[in-house]
Amino acid sequence: MAIKELSPRKEFYKNLVKQKELVLISIPFFIYFFIFSYLPLWGLTMAFQNYKPGKTFFEQEWIGFKHFENLFTDPDFYRVMRNTLGMSIINLVLSFVTAIAFALLLNELKGRIFKRVVQTVSYMPHFLSWIIVCGLVSNILAMDGGIINDILVATGLVSEKVHFMGEPNYFWWIVGFTNVWKSMGWNSIIYLAAITSIDPALYEAASIDGYGRFGRMWHITLPGIKSTIIVLLIMNAGWILNAGFEIQYILGSNGLVLDVSETIDIFVLKRGFGRAGGFAFGTAAGMFKTVVSSIILVLCNKIAGWVGEEKLI
Amino acid sequence: MKFFIKTIAWIILLSLLLLSATSCGIDGKMDKAIETGLDILDAESEYNSNLKLFAGVEPLPDAGEPVTFNVFIRDPGAVPSKDNPVIRRIAELTGVTIEFEFLVGDLDQKVGVIIAGEDYPDAIFACEQRFIDAGAFIPLEDKLPKYKNLHDLYSPHYEKMTTYDGHQYIMELYLSNNPSPMFVNDGPGFYIQKAVLEEAGLVVPRTLDEYFDLIEQYMAKHPTIDGVRTIGFEILSDGWRDFCLRNPPQHLMGAGNDGDVFVDLNTYTASLYQVSDTAKNYYRKLNEEYNKGVIRADTFTQSYDQYISKLASGAVLGFFDQGWNILQAENILKSDKKYERMYVAVPIANPGVKDSYLDFRAGTITGNNGIGITKNCKNPDRLLAFYDWLLQREVQDFIQWGEEGKDWVRVGQTGRVLTSARRELNNDDGKKRDLTGITLWNYSPKMQGLYEDGMPCGPTDSEDEYVASLSDYDRRLLEMYGIKYPTQLLSEPVKRPAYYPVWSMPIVEGSAAALANSKMVHTCRKYYPRLILANPNDYDLLWDSFVAEIWKNDPQPYLDEVNRQIAEAMELE
Numbered sequence: 001m002a003i004k005e006l007s008p009r010k011e012f013y014k015n016l017v018k019q020k021e022l023v024l025i026s027i028p029f030f031i032y033f034f035i036f037s038y039l040p041l042w043g044l045t046m047a048f049q050n051y052k053p054g055k056t057f058f059e060q061e062w063i064g065f066k067h068f069e070n071l072f073t074d075p076d077f078y079r080v081m082r083n084t085l086g087m088s089i090i091n092l093v094l095s096f097v098t099a100i101a102f103a104l105l106l107n108e109l110k111g112r113i114f115k116r117v118v119q120t121v122s123y124m125p126h127f128l129s130w131i132i133v134c135g136l137v138s139n140i141l142a143m144d145g146g147i148i149n150d151i152l153v154a155t156g157l158v159s160e161k162v163h164f165m166g167e168p169n170y171f172w173w174i175v176g177f178t179n180v181w182k183s184m185g186w187n188s189i190i191y192l193a194a195i196t197s198i199d200p201a202l203y204e205a206a207s208i209d210g211y212g213r214f215g216r217m218w219h220i221t222l223p224g225i226k227s228t229i230i231v232l233l234i235m236n237a238g239w240i241l242n243a244g245f246e247i248q249y250i251l252g253s254n255g256l257v258l259d260v261s262e263t264i265d266i267f268v269l270k271r272g273f274g275r276a277g278g279f280a281f282g283t284a285a286g287m288f289k290t291v292v293s294s295i296i297l298v299l300c301n302k303i304a305g306w307v308g309e310e311k312l313i
Numbered sequence: 314m315k316f317f318i319k320t321i322a323w324i325i326l327l328s329l330l331l332l333s334a335t336s337c338g339i340d341g342k343m344d345k346a347i348e349t350g351l352d353i354l355d356a357e358s359e360y361n362s363n364l365k366l367f368a369g370v371e372p373l374p375d376a377g378e379p380v381t382f383n384v385f386i387r388d389p390g391a392v393p394s395k396d397n398p399v400i401r402r403i404a405e406l407t408g409v410t411i412e413f414e415f416l417v418g419d420l421d422q423k424v425g426v427i428i429a430g431e432d433y434p435d436a437i438f439a440c441e442q443r444f445i446d447a448g449a450f451i452p453l454e455d456k457l458p459k460y461k462n463l464h465d466l467y468s469p470h471y472e473k474m475t476t477y478d479g480h481q482y483i484m485e486l487y488l489s490n491n492p493s494p495m496f497v498n499d500g501p502g503f504y505i506q507k508a509v510l511e512e513a514g515l516v517v518p519r520t521l522d523e524y525f526d527l528i529e530q531y532m533a534k535h536p537t538i539d540g541v542r543t544i545g546f547e548i549l550s551d552g553w554r555d556f557c558l559r560n561p562p563q564h565l566m567g568a569g570n571d572g573d574v575f576v577d578l579n580t581y582t583a584s585l586y587q588v589s590d591t592a593k594n595y596y597r598k599l600n601e602e603y604n605k606g607v608i609r610a611d612t613f614t615q616s617y618d619q620y621i622s623k624l625a626s627g628a629v630l631g632f633f634d635q636g637w638n639i640l641q642a643e644n645i646l647k648s649d650k651k652y653e654r655m656y657v658a659v660p661i662a663n664p665g666v667k668d669s670y671l672d673f674r675a676g677t678i679t680g681n682n683g684i685g686i687t688k689n690c691k692n693p694d695r696l697l698a699f700y701d702w703l704l705q706r707e708v709q710d711f712i713q714w715g716e717e718g719k720d721w722v723r724v725g726q727t728g729r730v731l732t733s734a735r736r737e738l739n740n741d742d743g744k745k746r747d748l749t750g751i752t753l754w755n756y757s758p759k760m761q762g763l764y765e766d767g768m769p770c771g772p773t774d775s776e777d778e779y780v781a782s783l784s785d786y787d788r789r790l791l792e793m794y795g796i797k798y799p800t801q802l803l804s805e806p807v808k809r810p811a812y813y814p815v816w817s818m819p820i821v822e823g824s825a826a827a828l829a830n831s832k833m834v835h836t837c838r839k840y841y842p843r844l845i846l847a848n849p850n851d852y853d854l855l856w857d858s859f860v861a862e863i864w865k866n867d868p869q870p871y872l873d874e875v876n877r878q879i880a881e882a883m884e885l886e
Contacts, residue, residue: 053428054448076832143611165614166842254550254614255558255838256846273425275443276831278823 047287051280067284077285080267083172083260087243090176092236098184100229103191104217119192122185130246137178138251141165166256175247190232191225198224234304238297241289245269264289367406370707373698376408382696383412383434384684385427386756387441390415391746399712399750409699411753419552433687435696438486438756440682442819445482450685451693452480460697462704466490466758473680476819484700485683486755489762492674493774495806496798499636501560501570502658502670506531506630507790511653515793517802518659519668521565521598528630529607538654541628545607548599549634550842551617558613559837561633562592567666569807570635572815573830574875581883583815583875585868587837588860591663599845600852613842627654647740652786660803671806672813674762679817684758700758709760712750713771727767728777736782739772812882815875826874832866 016023047068050061071077102122109115125133140147141164149161164170198220206216245265252261262270264285272282392413393400404410414434416423424439428447437444444450454471458464467474469490474481503524509531510516518524528545535543549557563575563586575586586592602608615623623629624642627649632639639656646655660668686693702708714721720735731739738744745751760770769775772782779798783791791797800806812818820827840859847855 052446053431053443054446076835138614143609163610163614166610166846253552255555255840255842256613258835258839269422273422273429274831275421275820275822276828279425279429281823 044283044287046280047284049280051278051283053279067281068288070281071284071288076262076267079259080262080264083248084241084243084263084265086260087172087175087248087263088240090172091179091243092240094176094180095183095187096229096233096236098180099187100191100225102184103188103195103225104221106188106192107195107221108213108217119185119189123189124185125182126186128182131250133178133182134247134250137174137247138165141174165251166254168257168260171252171257171260174251175244178247179244191228194225194228195221230304230307234297234300237300238293240296241293367402367708367711370406370705372406373408373702375695376406379404379408379410380692380695381410381412382436382690382699383414384436384756385414385416385434385439387416387420387439389417390752393752394747397747397750399748400753403703403708403750403753407699407702409695411757413752413756421553431689433689435690436684436686438684440679440817442681443822444685444687445476445819446822449687450482451688451690452482453484453686453697454481456693456697457481457484460701462701463697463758466704466760469676470678470680473678476680482685483681483683484685484758485678485680486758487682487761488676488678489674489760489770490676491765492676492762493769494776494798495671495674495800496773496776496779497636498658498670498800498803500670500672501556501564501633501635502803503561503564503633503661504631504639504656504658506627506653507655507657507786508653509630510657510659511790515790517794518661520664521595521661524631524659524661525598525602525607529605531630532607538628539626541626544609544623544629545631546599546602547620547623547629547632548608548612548845549615549617549620549632549638550613550838551615551620554617554638555838557632557634557638558841559587559834562586562589562595564668564670565591565595565661565663565666567662567669569669569672569809570814570816572818573834574815574872576812576815576879578810581810581812581876581879583872583879585833585863585872587833588863593856596841596844596856597852600847600849603845604849608845610846613846624656627651641742644740644742647784650784652784655787657799658803668804669807670803671800673806673808675808676762677809679814681817681819684756703753703757704760706760706764709754709770712754715749721772724777727769729769729772729775730778730781731772810883812879815879818875818878820871820874824874825870827871829866829868829871833863833868833871836862836866 045057048062048064050063050066052060106115106119109118139145141149143149143161143163146164148164152158153161164174202220202224203216206220211219241264243263243265245263248261248263249266252258268282268285268289271277271285272279277285390413392415400410420439420441424441424443427433427437428443428449431447431449433449437449454475457467457471463484466488467484470485470488471481474483474485476482505518505524505527509527512531512534513527516523516527518527525546532543532545537543549555559573560570563571566575566586566589568575568586573585573587574583575589576583599608603610612620621639621642624632624639625645627646636658643655646652658670660670662668686696690696703712714729714731715735717723719732721729721731724730738748762774763769769778772778776797791799794802796802820830836859840855840862844852844855844859
C-alpha cells in the first residue's frame with residue numbers, strides 16, 4: 001500500500017492545525033519581539049535623515065550617507081573605537097582566563113563546605129550595581145585614604161602615593177581587573193557545571209596511567225569543557241564592541257583619562273543626546289556598531305565550524 | 314541549616330571587611346548636608362498655625378477641582394515633603410499641586426531623552442534652545458497680557474523674550490525689575506578662606522601672585538586645620554561643573570561670566586581666552602603651585618560630593634568657583650560655627666586690569682533662562698493663573714518672609730528682619746525645603762529685589778536682614794575692612810552689553826558651531842589637568858600641543874556663530 005503523499009503546502013497547513021497549541025503559545029513572544037526588537041528598527045531611517053525632532057517622518061530631509069561620512073572623518077570616532085577594542089580585548093582575555101582557572105582550581109578543592117563558601121563569596125559581587133562597584137574602586141584607589149596607596153606606602157613599595165584614577169596608562173587595566181573582580185565567580189559557574197558532566201571514570205583511568213593533579217586538569221578537565229569554552233568565546237566575541245558603559249562613564253569622566261576612557265557607547269550617548277551631534281548622528285554611530293557586531297558574530301561562528309566545534313547558529 | 318547560617322555569617326563578615334576598607338575617606342560631613350531633619354509633627358503644627366494665613370488672599374475660582382502639574386527642573390535638587398505646610402495650603406487655595414522633577418545626571422543627555430520621546434512634562438525649566446527648536450513649548454505672547462501680575466513682571470521684556478520665530482515661550486526666572494544691592498557674591502570668583510585674610514592682616518589680594526602668596530604663607534604656618542591636612546587650592550573638575558577649571562582666564566582678563574569666549578568690548582568680536590597668554594600664564598601658575606604642594610593631583614578625579622565635603626571640613630584655603638555651587642559647604646561651616654573657615658571672593662585679575670565679577674542687576678533677562686509651558690500641558694491657562702496668583706504680593710511675602718511677629722519683624726519704614734528662629738530654619742536646607750514654600754517660589758515666576766515702596770521682596774534682598782544675620786566674626790571682619798558687605802571687596806557691579814552672556818546663546822543642535830564648541834571644550838577638559846600636573850620643563854611643549862589641537866579642531870564655526878549673534882543683539886539695542 002503506497003503512502004499518499006501530501007503536497008508541501010497541504011502538509012504545512014496540516015501541521016499548523018495539528019500544532020495549534022504550540023502556535024498559540026508562541027504568539028505572545030512573536031508580538032513581544034515584533035514590538036520591542038523589530039519595530040524600533042524603523043528608527044534606523046533617522047541615520048539617513050537630517051532629523052529634526054518635532055517634525056513628522058514625511059517632513060524630514062533625506063541626506064543619504066552624510067552622517068556616516070562625518071562619523072568616519074571624525075578623529076574622535078577612531079579614538080573611541082581604539083578604546084572600545086582595547087578594553088574589550090583586555091576584558092575578554094582576563095575574564096576568560098580567570099574564570100576558567102578559577103573553576104579548575106575550585107574543582108580540585110576537597111572540603112565541600114569551604115568550596116561552597118568560596119564559590120558564594122566569589123560570585124556575590126556580580127549582584128552589585130556598577131555605581132556601587134565604582135564607588136568602591138575609587139575609594140580603594142584614592143590618594144587620600146585609599147587602602148591600596150596606604151599599603152604601598154607603608155610597605156615601602158612606592159615612595160609617593162600613586163594617582164591611580166588620573167593616570168591614562170592604568171585606566172584600561174583598572175577596568176579589566178574590576179571586571180574580573182565583579183564577574184569571575186559568576187562566569188566560573190558555567191564551567192563548574194560543565195566539569196561535573198565529565199565522566200569520573202576518565203579521572204580514574206588517568207590516575208592509573210600515572211597522571212598527577214595538573215596532568216588530569218590538563219588532559220581530562222580542560223578537553224572536557226572545551227566545547228563550552230568555544231561556545232562562550234563565540235558569544236562573547238560577538239559582544240566585542242560592548243566594552244562596557246557604566247564603569248567608563250563613572251570612573252573615566254575626568255579630563256586626565258577622558259582620552260582613553262570613552263567607549264563607543266559613551267560616544268553614541270554624548271553625541272546622540274548631546275548638543276554636538278543630534279539624534280541622527282547618534283543613530284548612525286549606533287548602527288555602525290550593530291552592523292560590525294553582527295559581522296563579527298557570523299565570523300566567529302564560522303571559525304568555530306572550521307575548528308571542528310559545534311556552531312552556535 | 315547550620316551550614317546555611319555559617320555561610321551567611323561568612324558573607325556578613327566579609328562584606329564588613331570590605332566596607333571598613335573603603336570607609337576611611339574624609340569625614341562624613343556630607344551627612345549633615347543631606348540630613349532632612351523633618352519632623353512630621355513640626356509640619357503638622359506649622360500647617361495648623363498657617364491655616365489663618367493667606368486670610369486676605371482670594372482663592373482661585375476653580376480651587377475645588379484639584380490638578381497636578383509636572384515641572385522638570387534643570388538643577389539637581391530634592392523634592393519638598395508632601396507634608397510641607399505652605400505648599401499644602403497653597404494647593405488648597407488654588408487647587409494646583411506642582412510635582413517637581415529634578416535633574417539626575419547630565420542635563421545635555423536628559424534633554425535629548427525628553428525630546429526624543431516627546432515625553433514632555435507640563436512645564437520645563439531648562440535654559441535649552443533645543444526645546445524651542447523641537448516645538449515643545451506653546452507661545453505665550455497672547456496669554457501673558459491677560460494675567461495682571463505676570464504682565465507687570467514680564468511686559469518690560471517682551472521684546473527680548475521674543476525668539477527667532479516671533480513667539481514668546483520662556484518666562485524668565487531670575488529677573489528683578491527693581492534690583493536690590495548684592496551683598497554676597499553668588500557668582501564666579503576666586504574665593505579665599507576668611508582666616509587667611511585675617512591672619513595676613515586684612516589685605517585684599519588683587520593678582521594671582523598675591524593670592525597664592527597668602528595661601529602659601531598660611532599653609533606653611535598651619536600644615537593642618539582641625540587635624541585635617543591643609544589643602545591650598547582646589548580645582549573642581551567633575552562633569553559640567555568643570556567651569557571651575559576652564560573659566561578663570563576670562564575673569565583674569567577682566568570679563569564677566571560670559572561663556573566659552575572672550576568678547577572684546579570695543580569691537581564686539583569674540584576670541585578664545587582658552588589659548589590666550591593669560592590662560593598660558595594662569596595654568597603655568599597652577600603648575601608651579603602643584604609642584605609646591607599647594608594643589609593636589611586628586612582634585613581632578615574627585616566628585617562634586619567629595620569636593621563639598623573637603624570644603625566643609627574647613628581645610629581648603631582657596632578655589633575658583635561660583636557662589637551658588639558652594640552654598641552647601643558654606644551652610645555646613647555656618648552650622649558648625651566655623652565662621653573663620655568660610656569663604657569670601659576677592660578681586661583677582663591680571664595686573665592693571667579691573668576685575669569684573671559682578672553683574673549689575675539692571676532688570677535684564679537672558680531670554681532663555683526660565684520656564685516654558687509645553688504642548689503636553691493639560692491646562693496651560695490654569696497653570697498661568699496659578700503663577701499669576703503666586704505673584705500676588707501677599708503670597709510672595711508669606712512664602713519668603715513668613716508671618717509677622719513669628720517669622721519676621723519690621724525695622725524702620727520699609728525694612729524687615731527675620732526672627733532668629735526663622736533665620737535658623739532658613740540656614741537648614743532640609744527644614745527650609747520641607748517647612749517653607751521656598752522650592753515652589755524658587756521654580757516659579759517670582760518677585761525679586763525691591764517693591765516700588767522700597768520693601769525688600771525677600772530676606773536675601775534685605776540689607777537690614779543681611780546685617781542682622783551676620784556672625785560676630787563677620788561683623789568684626791567687615792568693620793575692620795571698613796565695608797558694609799563682602800561684595801564691596803570686588804569692583805562695582807558692571808552693566809553688561811545687550812548680547813551678554815554668551816553661554817545662554819542658542820546654538821543649533823548638530824550644527825558645525827555646536828560641534829566646534831564641544832570639541833574645543835573637550836580639548837580644554839583634557840589638557841588643563843595635564844598642564845597643571847606636568848613637569849615644569851615640559852610645560853611649554855605641552856602648551857604648544859594643546860594650542861595646536863585647539864586649532865586642528867577648527868573652532869572658527871563656533872566663533873562665527875557667536876559673533877553673528879552678538880552683532881544681532883547689539884543691533885537690537
